[in-house]
Amino acid sequence: MKNGLIYISILLLTPYFGVQNLHAQSINTDSLIVALVADTRDQKNPQEIINKAHQALKIAPEYWDYYVVMGQNFERIPVVDSAQFYFKKVIENTDKYPEVYNYLINSEITNQQYEAAFSTIEKAKTTYPEKASYYDEKKLRIYNAQGDEKAEIELLEKLLNSGSEDKFMKDRYILLANKIKNDRIGFQYFNTSFNRDGYGPWNQFVLQYIRSRKWGTLVTNINTMNRKSANEADVNGMQFEASAYIFTTKTNYVFVNSAFSNNKVYPKYRLGGSYYFNLSSKWEMNAGVRFTQTTNENFTSIALGTGVYYKAFWFNLSSFYQIDQDKVNPAFNLTTRYYFGSRFDYLYSILGYGTSPDDDATAGLYENRVSLSSYRMGVGISKTIQTHYIVGCQFLYNNQEYVADKRQNEYELMLSLQYKF
Known part of the structure; x- marks a missing residue:
């Protein structure tokens, strides 16, 4: 009889302790991402940040903040393919992180992956049409890197005529306009x-x-x-x-x-x-x-x-x-x-x-x-x-x-x- 009471008690208490354990994991995961974001901002050891983020993903595999942190720190090492993999993983699964498009586009431009960058820019404009001009400005970097002054000045004129008052763009436009035939x-x-x-x-x-x-x-x-x-x-x-x-x-x-x-x-x-x-x-x-x-x-x-x-x-x-x-x-x-x-x-x-x-x-x-x-x-x-x-x-x-x-x-x-x- 005594053994039966013990068995029943275990059955009754297990759900309680299980919920408590999961809740504790959730709190730890939330606290950890705050710490890792701060460590990333402070330029601390990227490999240690990646290792901690990887462990957290085993507990919360759809916690997209960790993918962002992983991408940022692989970019710092740098392991470009891994960084872009985690950025793309976020983009494919949620539209709650517009900054990730910026990270991925910058990475592609820096690594001279211009066609990929153009594709990412167009996808970003479709996802966030209210930011279309911002993403078009990314194209200016590509045209500049490619030496395509004709395409650059056409886009500059479009952005300036749409109301942009960016000082660099205006300066660049006037400079290039003097060079166009x-x-x-x-x-x-x-x-x-x-x-x-x-x-x-x-x-x-x-x-x-x-x-x-x-x-x-x-x-x-x-x-x-x-x-x-x-x-x-x-x-x-x-x-x-x-x-x-x-x-x-x-x-x-x-x-x-x-x-x-x-x-x-x-x-x-x-x-x-x-x-x-x-x-x-x-x-x-x-x-x-x-x-x-x-x-x-x-x-x-x-x-x-x-x-x-x-x-x-x-x-x-x-x-x-x-x-x-x-x-x-x-x-x-x-x-x-x-x-x-x-x-x-x-x-x-x-x-x-x-x-x-x-x-x-x-x-x-x-x-x-x-x-x-x-x-x-x-x-x-x-x-x-x-x-x-x-x-x-x-x-x-x-x-x-x-x-x-x-x-x-x-x-x-x-x-x-x-x-x-």
Whole structure:
């Protein structure tokens, strides 16, 4: 009888202790994954983490957090095949871990498994359509690694037009856009009027051809000028100008410029160059020199500048330093652009001080103005119309000292039209 009571007691208590044991295992499994995630984050021994995770999976084979931890730590060893096996195991069985797609895609890109990465990206976009743009950004890494600049710029334009304000993408897009093959012919008209009686207006016409290739961009101009004055005969002139932007690395480039003329409306010769280099995905610096030969004098200027992207904005500060008889004559220009489409679609503003050797409209008077003060401000727009046409308009106000202690107001209107083919 006593043995019977013992047997019955065992039967009654076994379910209780079994449940308690399973519950204890569940608690231990939960506690362990928290510890292993922390160890992974702290970069502790990956093999020890894998061993502990493997033991936990024997107790809870569908506890997907352990598969994630296993994949992360096999990636650290690295054992790529095993890492990707555990990431794929999670993806095949649950959609609760979107970060695992990121781990797997990064692993495939790092190991140059580009076709597999494209496939994983498309699956991720199907599973999480609200994150489609995020996963498309992964494709940019692949195109960059493959050197497929055409595919990269097409995707960049799509992402930027969809509302992305990523600074790196905008910087990269503008850089690549300058390397994509295209040709443009254009025409510009400048009208400058003055508040000084009997002086002006000035009219300048520019015929332009721009050729962009993978190596860089070539710009050629034919500039013509007519200056009127009530007290003297009209002054007319023509200038031939060529500039080039030549890439030296994926992000750095050289700017060179030359121009010549045989009349006093423009300088006789102008030569210059600057080297542009990127400090990061946002900042660009440049340094160079300008040489200007007028009818009576030669001038050499140092050019320094910096530019930065912030969201949809681009800020550029350029400065020039002309040393003349132990005196430094500086000139500054701050240009701000707001991009609202392609690299040809933007609003811009200009603030400036002094006379720059790069200013075509006043280049013929450079020797007269370089030591005099001036303050300018302006606004403008550039806009693409029907794919092939780029139109522009700018208004600039300049308060100019024309002789010592005497000033005049100048109002410049610029209209431009380019055809892109």
